[in-house]
Amino acid sequence: MRKKITIIENDKTIAKMYRFKLENAGFDIDIAHSGPDGLHLVKNKQPHLVLLDLRLPHMNGDEILKHIRQNEWGKAIKVIITANVHRRYAPDTLNRLDFEHYLVKANYTPSQLLEIIREVLPQNDSHRLVEA
Structure with a gap:
């Protein structure tokens, strides 16, 4: 079964670059460019x-992550935060939320991001849908 990744990124160029790399690596990709979407x-x-940008139109990434984690359907979803700022400048609410990695986008190539995703999503990891 192909692993599903949702990219939430307002920069369409970055989202396309991630999609290209990850689809070529065998992942199913969906993209949204705003928080509510x-x-x-x-x-x-x-x-x-979920690859989750912090700064998004209409709802920031930390708010999205909070909503994901508050629901039973979102507890098993892995999240990698992508941002343009160092972690120390990120919203304080992130300190109380569960996520796998915090990456400054400028510091990682798509190939490096792919390696991190492969570490986070082992091939034998099971994932089931929960009634939303």
């Missing part, structure tokens, strides 16, 4: 992993 997509698709 991203949350809706995650709830309906229940991906194995």
Whole structure:
């Protein structure tokens, strides 16, 4: 079974670059460019992993992550935060939320991101849909 990844990223160029790399690596990719669209997509698709930008239109990434973690359907979803700022400048609310990695986008190539995703999503990891 192909692993599902949802990319929530307002920069369409970055989102396309991630999609190209990850689809070529065998992942199923969905993309949203705003916070509400991203949350809706995650709830309906229940991906194995979310690449979540912090600064998004209409709802920030930390708010999206909070909504994901508050629901039973979102507890098993892996999340990698992608941001343009160092972690020390990220919203304080992130300190109380569960996620796998915090990456400054400028510091990671798509190939490096792919390696991190492969570490986070082992091939034998099972994932089941939970009633949303």
